[in-house]
Amino acid sequence: MFLLAMRSIRQRPGRFLATLLAAFLGAAIIMTFNSLYDTAGQSGVDSVSAETLTTSASVVGGYGTLLVFFAVASTLTVNVRQRAAELELLRCSGATPAQIKRMVVGEAVAVALVGAVLAIGPAMLGGHALLGMFQDSGQVARSVDHSFGTVALMSGIDITLLAAAGAAFLAVRRVTRGQRRRGRARTVLAYAALLVGALGVLSTFAFSATDEALMAPPAEGAILLSVGLALLAPRMLTGVLDRLPLTGASGWLAVRNLRRRADHLAGILMSLILFTAVATATLYMQAVESDAVEASGLTKSVDAKNLETLNLTVVGIIVVFVCVMLVNSLYAATSYRSREFGQQRLAGATPGQVLGTVGAEGLILTAIGLFFGTVAALAGIIPFTVVRTDSVLPDQGLGIWLAVVSVAAAATLGTGLVTARRVLRTPAVEAVEVAA
Amino acid sequence: MFRTGSRSRHDTGPAPEALRLVKVSKTYGADDSAVTALDGVTLALGRGTFTAVMGPSGSGKSTLLQCAAGLDLPDSGIVRVDGTELTGGSEAELTRFRRGRIGFVFQQYNLLDTLTVAQNTVLPLRLAGRRVDRRRTREVLTAVGLGDRLGHRPDQLSGGQRQRVAIARALVAEPRVIFADEPTGALDTRSARDVLRLLQDAVRVHGRTVVMVTHDPVAASYADSVLFLADGRLAGRMDGPTPDAVAERLAHLGDDMTAGV
Numbered sequence: 001m002f003l004l005a006m007r008s009i010r011q012r013p014g015r016f017l018a019t020l021l022a023a024f025l026g027a028a029i030i031m032t033f034n035s036l037y038d039t040a041g042q043s044g045v046d047s048v049s050a051e052t053l054t055t056s057a058s059v060v061g062g063y064g065t066l067l068v069f070f071a072v073a074s075t076l077t078v079n080v081r082q083r084a085a086e087l088e089l090l091r092c093s094g095a096t097p098a099q100i101k102r103m104v105v106g107e108a109v110a111v112a113l114v115g116a117v118l119a120i121g122p123a124m125l126g127g128h129a130l131l132g133m134f135q136d137s138g139q140v141a142r143s144v145d146h147s148f149g150t151v152a153l154m155s156g157i158d159i160t161l162l163a164a165a166g167a168a169f170l171a172v173r174r175v176t177r178g179q180r181r182r183g184r185a186r187t188v189l190a191y192a193a194l195l196v197g198a199l200g201v202l203s204t205f206a207f208s209a210t211d212e213a214l215m216a217p218p219a220e221g222a223i224l225l226s227v228g229l230a231l232l233a234p235r236m237l238t239g240v241l242d243r244l245p246l247t248g249a250s251g252w253l254a255v256r257n258l259r260r261r262a263d264h265l266a267g268i269l270m271s272l273i274l275f276t277a278v279a280t281a282t283l284y285m286q287a288v289e290s291d292a293v294e295a296s297g298l299t300k301s302v303d304a305k306n307l308e309t310l311n312l313t314v315v316g317i318i319v320v321f322v323c324v325m326l327v328n329s330l331y332a333a334t335s336y337r338s339r340e341f342g343q344q345r346l347a348g349a350t351p352g353q354v355l356g357t358v359g360a361e362g363l364i365l366t367a368i369g370l371f372f373g374t375v376a377a378l379a380g381i382i383p384f385t386v387v388r389t390d391s392v393l394p395d396q397g398l399g400i401w402l403a404v405v406s407v408a409a410a411a412t413l414g415t416g417l418v419t420a421r422r423v424l425r426t427p428a429v430e431a432v433e434v435a436a
Numbered sequence: 437m438f439r440t441g442s443r444s445r446h447d448t449g450p451a452p453e454a455l456r457l458v459k460v461s462k463t464y465g466a467d468d469s470a471v472t473a474l475d476g477v478t479l480a481l482g483r484g485t486f487t488a489v490m491g492p493s494g495s496g497k498s499t500l501l502q503c504a505a506g507l508d509l510p511d512s513g514i515v516r517v518d519g520t521e522l523t524g525g526s527e528a529e530l531t532r533f534r535r536g537r538i539g540f541v542f543q544q545y546n547l548l549d550t551l552t553v554a555q556n557t558v559l560p561l562r563l564a565g566r567r568v569d570r571r572r573t574r575e576v577l578t579a580v581g582l583g584d585r586l587g588h589r590p591d592q593l594s595g596g597q598r599q600r601v602a603i604a605r606a607l608v609a610e611p612r613v614i615f616a617d618e619p620t621g622a623l624d625t626r627s628a629r630d631v632l633r634l635l636q637d638a639v640r641v642h643g644r645t646v647v648m649v650t651h652d653p654v655a656a657s658y659a660d661s662v663l664f665l666a667d668g669r670l671a672g673r674m675d676g677p678t679p680d681a682v683a684e685r686l687a688h689l690g691d692d693m694t695a696g697v
């Protein structure tokens with residue numbers, strides 16, 4: 001089975017590109033931040049520098065690990081689902097479920113390993129740049145040299161491989177079992193995330209305005225709320241669709257497609273909601289915090305500076321990473337619809353109508369994702385602003401939110417439409433022929 | 437706007453000739469590797485006829501169907517469907533040409549999994565911006581034996597049932613010509629017989645014109661006449677076909693081919 005796995009990768013490298021990209025980016029992020037542990041662990045590094053480095057590594061490293069798990073899992077799930085027919089064929093040819101599992105997991109691990117190894121070079125450069133950033137802001141002594149050692153290397157490769165193997169195992173199990181269940185575990189997880197998130201957000205009020213940890217409960221609360229909302233998103237999507245008064249053939253088709261594929265779109269909605277919530281919440285809270293510090297006339301402490309750099313770095317990474325994942329999974333999901341588009345065209349849809357359908361679907365998805373992401377972000381921003389300042393809403397205006405929204409909308413609609421346009425180049429008759 | 441346009445075109449009444457091809461040629465590839473799929477094919481099919489197109493693999497059957505149905509443009513020659521010449525290059529223009537004129541039934545059904553039986557049936561009407569008549573849809577689906585399956589999805593149906601949905605879809609839009617590409621290729625004999633009878637009814641009861649590409653002599657025997665194709669050229673015609681006569685003729689076509697090479 002392992003040989004078959006290797007052969008299937010060699011024959012169709014394109015199919016594994018999405019997984020490779022997720023593994024590569026994920027490993028690069030983990031290694032970049034974990035190389036800060038290696039740097040801090042060198043002899044002759046002063047304690048302030050070491051603390052800055054390890055704090056950053058632990059905070060962002062934790063985020064990064066979660067993100068990598070999520071990203072690799074969602075691309076692998078899409079990948080395995082698209083190969084359901086091929087796996088079914090293998091099962092009919094006498095492969096046992098265990099053999100199929102071994103093949104899919106083997107492929108995933110091999111691709112993840114390639115991604116992680118490719119990530120070593122960029123991660124070294126990234127770690128170097130990150131250290132330079134801390135040195136420029138005076139948080140780390142100039143004398144500290146960057147080091148890329150065993151912690152970075154081992155954690156990067158281990159986490160990526162583990163994420164790939166685990167995600168592939170779960171995805172293939174779902175496919176080979178063959179039934180569609182609305183997981184109860186998912187619902188329980190969603191409500192648990194919502195509950196803990198709400199508690200986190202509310203606990204903000206227990207802090208005083210000048211507490212250093214004030215930002216943590218609302219920020220983490222908002223992220224948990226967004227995770228909870230993201231898990232419930234497919235169900236809410238169906239609820240919203242029933243109330244959409246869309247006319248025209250494209251809108252009609254879009255609503256029906258989305259309703260049928262609600263479960264498949266969970267990954268894309270999750271990326272959108274997380275992206276909006278994390279970016280909006282963190283950026284607004286940081287802006288409120290900076291203004292409050294400035295207003296009080298105090299100079300920033302090293303800790304405050306650390307926090308700002310960290311916050312902005314985290315947002316930067318999440319923005320780039322989630323955006324790439326969004327583009328990645330949307331691309332994979334859209335290019336997979338070649339046959340469906342062909343069938344629409346043969347039923348009398350012009351290419352413009354197909355693009356109109358894809359556009360309408362993208363708009364509905366974006367609106368829902370942005371709405372729930374914004375709700376989660378507000379749930380964190382409002383308590384923070386109330387405690388930190390005297391107003392309820394930040395006085396930064398809508399600028400940041402609009403920027404976040406336009407990036408999300410551009411990524412979702414742009415990817416969907418550009419991919420669909422490319423897919424439409426295949427003549428309809430060829431597109432509907434079953435892939436051999 | 438569009439609806440009235442297409443209506444008024446219909447009101448001029450169908451042309452006596454449903455389909456006419458004049459010296460239609462199509463070549464795939466370039467230079468050394470060029471393959472001539474159609475070599476100057478000329479034919480005319482009257483309104484309300486059921487014609488089967490047969491020939492060995494690579495004889496140009498599929499290309500003929502695609503060129504005649506406005507799915508592909510020939511390199512040279514004229515294609516007329518219902519008296520209107522097929523012109524224009526872009527896919528959108530070809531799509532608009534096909535609407536209201538041409539319906540399809542494919543071997544792989546090509547129903548959309550996200551839509552129910554009833555929704556699949558009216559999809560061509562919706563895409564063309566035409567009015568959807570629920571009662572008529574139900575009537576047509578009942579006529580193909582699926583009156584109690586309106587809300588089912590294609591994946592809840594058998595192959596034969598799916599193909600009957602495809603036929604209902606082709607009938608509801610009231611096209612001048614229905615092109616069927618191996619419509620029974622994936623079906624068991626009983627389902628195949630049902631599907632072929634429905635195609636016959638489309639011609640005899642509803643006055644449609646059906647062109648069916650097939651390699652199965654039994655399927656071809658349901659047609660009024662059979663056109664044989666070899667090496668991209670017409671190689672004969674048989675009226676009132678029987679399975680045995682068609683099989684016999686087809687076998688000799690094969691002989692001629694290998695002898696010719």
